[in-house]
Amino acid sequence: MYCRECGQLISNESSMCTNCGTEKGLGDNYCYKCGSIIKKHDLERCEFCGANLNDNRYVARENAKSKLIAVFLALFLGGMGIHRFYLGYVKIGIVQLSLWILGYFTGGITWIITEIWGFIECILIYINKIKDSNGNNLE
């Protein structure tokens, strides 16, 4: 989609414009779908492509992470924090992964901790208690 503030093309992975730093979907200068300039700011639909300019929910849909994938990652690789990396929580993921690796040196104690941790988070993801790092619900 295009930045609504400056018209720059934003990749699906990033949550804000790399050109002006505006959050995806904010601003009213450009159409998010075709990138054309919006002259009238109270316009409901883009006059070029017909995209609904008042509908910002597409942002969440576009970025939505799969709940199914997150649950499976937490279930099978949860001890290593892989599901945390998937959901964008890199720091927590690194902590979990480090503890998991430390298991080799602690006789498996930290390994057991991260396995339980991962399993609990698997359940939390399943009952929608964990969102992705952008605050979006998983789908």
Ligand SMILES: [Zn+2]
């Ligand atoms: Zn921008």
Ligand SMILES: [Zn+2]
């Ligand atoms: Zn348009």
